[in-house]
Amino acid sequence: MMMNTEIANIRPDFALITNWVRTDSKVLDLGCGDGGLLTYLHDTLKTTGYGIEKDDANWLEALKNGVDVIQMNLEEGLSGFEDQSFDTVILSQTLQAMHNTETIVREMLRVGREAIVTFPNFGYWRNRLQITLGSMPVSKSLPYQWFDTPNVHLCTIHDFDQFCRDHHIQVIERKVITGGQDVHVLPNLMGNLAMYRLKSAN
Amino acid sequence: MSESNSVGIVKAQTAHFTEPLTLQSGAVLPQYHLAYETYGELNASKSNAVLICHALSGNHHVAGRHTPEDKYPGWWDNLIGPGKPLDTNKFFVIGLNNLGGCHGSSGPSSVNPLTDRPYSATFPVVTVEDWVESQARLLDYLGVEQLAAVIGGSLGGMQALQWSIAYPDRVRHAFVIASAPNLTAQNIAFNEVARQAIITDPEFFDGDYYNHGTLPRRGLRIARMLGHITYLSDDAMGEKFGRKLRHGELKYGFDVEFEMESYLRYQGDKFAGEFDANTYLRMTRALDYFDPAKAYDGNLSQALSRAKAKFMVISFTTDWRFSPARSREIVQALLDNALPVKYAEVTSAHGHDAFLMPDPHYHNVMRAYLEQIK
Numbered sequence: 001m002m003m004n005t006e007i008a009n010i011r012p013d014f015a016l017i018t019n020w021v022r023t024d025s026k027v028l029d030l031g032c033g034d035g036g037l038l039t040y041l042h043d044t045l046k047t048t049g050y051g052i053e054k055d056d057a058n059w060l061e062a063l064k065n066g067v068d069v070i071q072m073n074l075e076e077g078l079s080g081f082e083d084q085s086f087d088t089v090i091l092s093q094t095l096q097a098m099h100n101t102e103t104i105v106r107e108m109l110r111v112g113r114e115a116i117v118t119f120p121n122f123g124y125w126r127n128r129l130q131i132t133l134g135s136m137p138v139s140k141s142l143p144y145q146w147f148d149t150p151n152v153h154l155c156t157i158h159d160f161d162q163f164c165r166d167h168h169i170q171v172i173e174r175k176v177i178t179g180g181q182d183v184h185v186l187p188n189l190m191g192n193l194a195m196y197r198l199k200s201a202n
Numbered sequence: 203m204s205e206s207n208s209v210g211i212v213k214a215q216t217a218h219f220t221e222p223l224t225l226q227s228g229a230v231l232p233q234y235h236l237a238y239e240t241y242g243e244l245n246a247s248k249s250n251a252v253l254i255c256h257a258l259s260g261n262h263h264v265a266g267r268h269t270p271e272d273k274y275p276g277w278w279d280n281l282i283g284p285g286k287p288l289d290t291n292k293f294f295v296i297g298l299n300n301l302g303g304c305h306g307s308s309g310p311s312s313v314n315p316l317t318d319r320p321y322s323a324t325f326p327v328v329t330v331e332d333w334v335e336s337q338a339r340l341l342d343y344l345g346v347e348q349l350a351a352v353i354g355g356s357l358g359g360m361q362a363l364q365w366s367i368a369y370p371d372r373v374r375h376a377f378v379i380a381s382a383p384n385l386t387a388q389n390i391a392f393n394e395v396a397r398q399a400i401i402t403d404p405e406f407f408d409g410d411y412y413n414h415g416t417l418p419r420r421g422l423r424i425a426r427m428l429g430h431i432t433y434l435s436d437d438a439m440g441e442k443f444g445r446k447l448r449h450g451e452l453k454y455g456f457d458v459e460f461e462m463e464s465y466l467r468y469q470g471d472k473f474a475g476e477f478d479a480n481t482y483l484r485m486t487r488a489l490d491y492f493d494p495a496k497a498y499d500g501n502l503s504q505a506l507s508r509a510k511a512k513f514m515v516i517s518f519t520t521d522w523r524f525s526p527a528r529s530r531e532i533v534q535a536l537l538d539n540a541l542p543v544k545y546a547e548v549t550s551a552h553g554h555d556a557f558l559m560p561d562p563h564y565h566n567v568m569r570a571y572l573e574q575i576k
Contacts, residue, residue, distance in 0.1 A: 026540075050537070056549070056563055063544055064570050070533060070545045080534040 013118065013193065014040045016175060017090065020116055020197045021045055025087035028112060030074055030104070031094035033058050035067030049086065052078075075100050078107040086112045095119045097150040102167070109169065109200040118195045121176070123156030123188040141192055157188040160196065170201040207285040208275065209241040212266035214306060217343045223301075223336060226491075229326035233315065236340050237262045237306025238298040241282060242290035244346065251346040252288065253337060254278065254297045255354030255361035258429070258485045259477060261305035264297035265290075280560040287569035293350065301336045302328040302484040310480030311412065323409030327484055330357075330492045334364045338372065350575050353377040355557035356524060357485065360492045363532065366509040367494055375575055376511040377568075380521055380557035382528035383502050383535070384493040389523060392432055393486040396425035400479045409480050422479045423470035430469050435520035435553035502531060503538035512542040514571050516564070518556035519549050544571065 014037055021027060023045045029038050032051025041047040051069040053059045062069040072080075075098065089112030091104065096119050098104050108115040120141040121127075127137035136146040144151065155163070157176060164171050176183040176191030183191040216235050223231045239262050244251060254264050256277070265282040267275050282288045282295055299307040302325060310325040341349070352373050354362040359381025366376045385393070400406060403421030407414045431439075439462065446461040458464045498504035513536055517529035526547050536543040548564045550556035556564070 048540070050543075059546065060563070060566060060570060063546075063567065064574075066574065068542050068544055070537075070543070071547045072530075072545070080530055080537065082538060085537075 013092065013177075013195075016177070016195060017041070017092065017116055017118075018044055020114075020173065021047060021088050023047075026085075028052070028081070028086045028089045030078075030089065030091045030108070031097075032062055032067065032069060035062035035065040035069060037090065037092060038062075038067050039065050074098065074104055077103055078111050081107075081111040083110055084113055088112055088114050088116060090116045092116070092118045093120065096154045097152065099152060101153050105163075105167065105169070105198075109198065113199065114172065115198040116195065117160075117198060118193060119155065119160070121157050121188065121191045121194045122154040123158060124178070124192045125189050126192075128189075157191060157194045160194065164196070164198065168201040170199050171196055172199055173197040207283045208279065209266035209283050209290055211270065212239050212241065212263070212268065212276070214239050214262060214268070216306060217340055219336075219339055219343075221339070223332070223339075225326055225332045226329040227327055231301075231308070231326065234301060234308035234336070235306075235312075236298050236301065236308070236336060237303075238296060238340060239263060239266075239276075240297075240344075241265055241295040242293050244294040244344070248346055249348065249350060250293050251341070251344075251349050252293045252295045253341070253349050253352045253365075254282075254295060255333075255337070255352065255358035255365075256297070256300065257354070257356035257358045258482075258489070259473070260358070261303060262297045262299040262307075263305070264295070278558065280558075281565065281568065287565045288353070288572055293572070294346075296340070296344065296346075298337065298340055300328070300333045300485075302326075302481055302488075304478035304481040309478065310409065310484070311478040320412040322412055323480065325480065325484070327487055329488050330360050330364050331368065333361055333488070334368050337361070337365075338369060341372070348372050348374065351375040351377060351572070353379070354381070355379040356381055356554065357489050357492075359524075360489070363506075364492070364494065366511040366513070367505060370508050370510040373511040375514065375571075376509075377514045377516070377571075378529070378532055379514075379516045380518055380524045380529075380554060381532070382524045383495060383531050385489055386528075390490050392428060392523075393490055396428055396486055397483055399424040399428070400483060403479075406479065409483075411479070417474075418479045419474040422477065422482060423467075423474040425479075425482060426473040426477075427466045427470040430466060432523045433554040435522065435551060437520060438551050438553055438555075441551065502535035506535045506539055506541070509536075509539065509541060513544070514567075515543060515545045516557070516567065517545075517547050518552070518554070518564075519547060520551055521554045521556060523554040 027047045027049035029051045032053050035051050038051050051067045054073050059071050089108040130137040175195040176187035178192040214237050216237050218235045220233045260277050263276040265276040265279045284291045299305045302309045304311045310321050314321045352362045352365045359378040362376045362378050365373050400418050400421035403418035405416035406418040443462040448458045494505040495502040515529050515533050517526035533545045546567050
């Protein structure tokens with residue numbers, strides 16, 4: 001889970017997530033990296049909460065940043081966390097690197113009243129273009145080569161919308177951005193980063 | 203010593219207590235003494251004290267050497283000293299020998315002032331709760347109202363946990379390392395085998411061997427051999443000894459054939475020569491009994507509801523005696539109480555013993571956390 005080191009370079013992402021998190025609320029950040037997002041949320045919204053990070057080096061950085069960070073593997077779910085014990089559970093830029101995708105999304109909605117999921121939109125036109133030209137996409141948001149990528153479950157906005165419908169997940173809000181700008185027209189084609197604010201529909 | 207980051211030559215001290223201590227068992231110790239060592243200086247605001255709680259066979263000699271000729275330094279010397287992760291330039295570190303111990307504190311092998319004979323088997327069974335109570339009195343004696351941190355591994359981690367429950371206002375940070383909220387049945391089973399080895403030794407004399415001029419060496423030796431097996435991982439043992447033969451060829455007998463046997467016998471003999479069997483019995487019982495959730499129908503979260511400390515919980519991947527799953531139970535209970543907690547699951551090949559080893563990442567974790575303590 002190395003995704004957040006990139007997030008740190010895309011500050012707009014932080015700011016947008018801030019819009020979906022309430023002041024003084026309790027937040028759980030999955031794959032929190034160096035804890036940058038949690039620190040930002042704490043500084044701007046006085047949130048409390050925890051980060052989860054598997055990687056030793058990231059875990060240590062999060063500790064140094066003063067984050068309450070729990071070292072565990074998200075692939076094993078969120079056992080240890082009570083139902084509905086957080087206001088918001090965040091999975092930023094990590095969904096595509098998860099093996100147990102369905103499990104983690106289900107767990108997020110069990111533990112959190114709301115969930116925020118962000119991922120690089122594989123349907124973005126530049127990705128499609130690179131595929132059309134015969135290569136796996138490599139870009140700022142997908143910086144890996146096909147042979148060293150941690151991304152095993154890349155999806156498009158269209159795919160994720162369908163996933164939510166199939167799994168009884170209510171999309172409270174969806175935001176699609178490219179280069180920090182909102183995308184309203186043809187989001188699955190024009191959007192680079194997808195952000196979803198979710199809750200259980202049941 | 204020439205080591206620049208050692209606390210150097212240290213001296214054990216003894217604190218005497220004359221206020222009776224009522225134990226969990228109901229027994230009363232009318233008076234007792236505790237052996238302790240300190241490293242670093244207590245600051246003017248008395249806010250930099252760190253208590254080190256020892257495990258089964260540990261004691262108050264945590265760092266430094268008693269004489270320049272000492273072959274080994276204190277048992278956690280790799281962690282504690284000027285510039286080390288637990289920096290004695292910053293912290294005032296206290297190590298003590300727990301009640302019932304055999305290294306200078308009141309215990310079965312020490313002399314009962316009321317009889318002028320060793321307490322022997324009459325020394326009561328003590329618990330983790332009793333230890334914490336006696337440790338609190340030692341802090342009073344040293345003029346320390348609140349600990350910056352209490353740090354312990356294994357049985358020591360249980361004491362750190364108990365500190366956070368019993369004295370929530372006296373602990374700012376609790377380090378619970380390679381520990382558990384209680385022992386599993388399997389762990390109690392290991393302890394029972396160890397105790398039976400001692401108790402059935404013909405030289406045990408119901409614990410009164412001091413007055414018979416004997417020592418239950420065989421029992422203690424086997425107890426320690428068993429313990430050693432469980433403190434190491436299968437992989438670590440394989441790596442260190444494998445099936446290596448002592449003499450390069452089989453002797454078709456029952457003397458030492460494999461290096462593994464040689465190591466266990468050496469460890470067992472060494473321990474049997476320097477540790478007290480009655481203390482061993484009591485230390486293992488303290489392990490068995492510890493179960494703070496018991497008073498709350500097994501609900502650890504409720505047991506920890508009084509705690510106010512910030513926690514650092516650490517486990518080691520190959521520790522099967524105090525497995526990461528047991529540490530995660532503690533973390534879960536802390537999360538339920540929305541207490542600040544950091545949890546590290548350190549990758550190590552060394553089993554339970556890993557908590558005493560200077561693994562770079564483990565020590566970086568300790569250092570980074572301790573540096574943040576104001």
